[in-house]
Amino acid sequence: MAQHFSLAACDVVGFDLDHTLCRYNLPESARLIYNSFAQFLVKEKGYDKELLTVTPEDWDFCCKGLALDLEDGNFIKLADNGTVLRASHGTRMLAPEVLAEEYGRKEWKHFLSDTGTACRSGKYYFYDNYFDLPGALLCARVVDSLTKQNSGQKPFDFWKDIVAAIQHNYKMSAFKENCGIYFPEIKRDPGRYLHTCPESVKKWLRRLKNAGKILMLITSSHSDYCRLLCKYILGNDFEDLFDIVITNALKPGFFSHLPSQRPFRTLENDEEQEALPSLDKPGWYSQGNAVHLYELLKKMTGQPEPKVVYFGDSMHSDIFPASHYSNWETVLILEELRGDRDGKPEDAEPLEKKGKYEGPKAKPLNALSKKWGSFFIDSVSGPENTQESLVYTWSCKRISAYSTIAIPSIEAIAELPLDYKFTSFSSNNSKTAGYYPNPPLVLLNDGTLTAK
Numbered sequence: 001m002a003q004h005f006s007l008a009a010c011d012v013v014g015f016d017l018d019h020t021l022c023r024y025n026l027p028e029s030a031r032l033i034y035n036s037f038a039q040f041l042v043k044e045k046g047y048d049k050e051l052l053t054v055t056p057e058d059w060d061f062c063c064k065g066l067a068l069d070l071e072d073g074n075f076i077k078l079a080d081n082g083t084v085l086r087a088s089h090g091t092r093m094l095a096p097e098v099l100a101e102e103y104g105r106k107e108w109k110h111f112l113s114d115t116g117t118a119c120r121s122g123k124y125y126f127y128d129n130y131f132d133l134p135g136a137l138l139c140a141r142v143v144d145s146l147t148k149q150n151s152g153q154k155p156f157d158f159w160k161d162i163v164a165a166i167q168h169n170y171k172m173s174a175f176k177e178n179c180g181i182y183f184p185e186i187k188r189d190p191g192r193y194l195h196t197c198p199e200s201v202k203k204w205l206r207r208l209k210n211a212g213k214i215l216m217l218i219t220s221s222h223s224d225y226c227r228l229l230c231k232y233i234l235g236n237d238f239e240d241l242f243d244i245v246i247t248n249a250l251k252p253g254f255f256s257h258l259p260s261q262r263p264f265r266t267l268e269n270d271e272e273q274e275a276l277p278s279l280d281k282p283g284w285y286s287q288g289n290a291v292h293l294y295e296l297l298k299k300m301t302g303q304p305e306p307k308v309v310y311f312g313d314s315m316h317s318d319i320f321p322a323s324h325y326s327n328w329e330t331v332l333i334l335e336e337l338r339g340d341r342d343g344k345p346e347d348a349e350p351l352e353k354k355g356k357y358e359g360p361k362a363k364p365l366n367a368l369s370k371k372w373g374s375f376f377i378d379s380v381s382g383p384e385n386t387q388e389s390l391v392y393t394w395s396c397k398r399i400s401a402y403s404t405i406a407i408p409s410i411e412a413i414a415e416l417p418l419d420y421k422f423t424s425f426s427s428n429n430s431k432t433a434g435y436y437p438n439p440p441l442v443l444l445n446d447g448t449l450t451a452k
Helices: 026-045 056-061 096-103 133-150 159-170 182-188 199-210 223-234 290-301 315-324 336-343 394-402
Strands: 012-015 066-069 074-078 084-089 124-126 214-218 244-247 264-268 271-275 283-287 308-312 329-333 377-380 389-392 405-407
Touching: 026 133, 026 159, 026 182, 056 133, 066 133, 084 096, 084 133, 084 377, 133 159, 159 182, 182 223, 199 214, 214 290, 223 244, 244 290, 308 315, 315 329, 315 394, 389 394
Parallel strands: 012 214, 012 308, 214 244, 244 283, 308 329, 329 405
Antiparallel strands: 066 074, 066 124, 074 084, 264 271, 264 283, 377 389
16 A cells, blocks of 8 residues: 555545535534434423533533444443443443443454444444534433433333434425424524635635546535535535535445445436436536446546545545545544644634634533543553553544544645645554644553554
């Protein structure tokens, strides 16, 4: 594998939208997502009203990379070898002795040693992006509530209601019908939830275009929401920047499904039209698959194997499938790299906006969790009388396995020359080489870090 990566060597540059090109004001968007689901559970499904009240301290529970075991209501944080580093029942952290008794030093029962396999099932759910994380806090509090009511009796049969809440707020027609809480609120006050793209990023997109790169947007958001976001963050002429826009892409299936399972569809007034047997020209499409898209890219570039790079924030939906199924280069947008420096989250908000919407300070979702510790590493205690050693988390292992590089935001690279040579993760199999501009501090200060 290549030691270095350069955008200049790529023929095609693709982007996810949410939390990639479009950055959110995380404390505000997290509250909105949480409320969207909590209101539904309380009003429609009869859950405890206590769910509607969230304190600033509650947000410390949120940490990317957690798995929820739907059978016992436990949240767990995994080491790279599949053992359990920390766990909670609902929001209540398990004491070390309970953790040892329940999980020991063996692989978690649902661990997939091929770390690439899809990490969702009817028995567990992995939280790996900022749309998911508020749901982790909500589910943990639901478990708390059910534990209290049932005096510890199982089952924790609430997942179907969470799925119904997601469907209610995010179904394809929700934006147009103005139903649920999420879309009506974003439409009402986009500036509260969205950061506009900095000028440096807009100029960078134009530079890529002028250098002859094909630019693509591939998002699982529906076309109407995509249009609202893009107009707000990039301006009314955003379509001039992209050769191909694909909405409702239903990732990761976009990369893993066969063309016959997931054909492209044309759009008319944001309504999906007939299925297309192939993709013949650039434009705006819905659903689709990476195989037909790649055939079009061959035509457009005149290359038998055009080189594609894809920017995304979700390991599950973007990075793993684009790398594993399509063999694309991948750039992971990892905002934890912002929250990591000296423990102070870097705030990209302009000064004049600060304080406008803030109540008591909630922890941004990209900042270090006191309950769960670092997203990248954690400590495990050795046998009696030996010191603790540090191990990589499962999430950290996947970053170096499937990302070409990882950056805190597109803004972090927007002013570099297009032929800048990034050191990629594949160089010397390093777990830290691919982080730009700096590796996480916890990985630099490790001293006794061991890879399992």
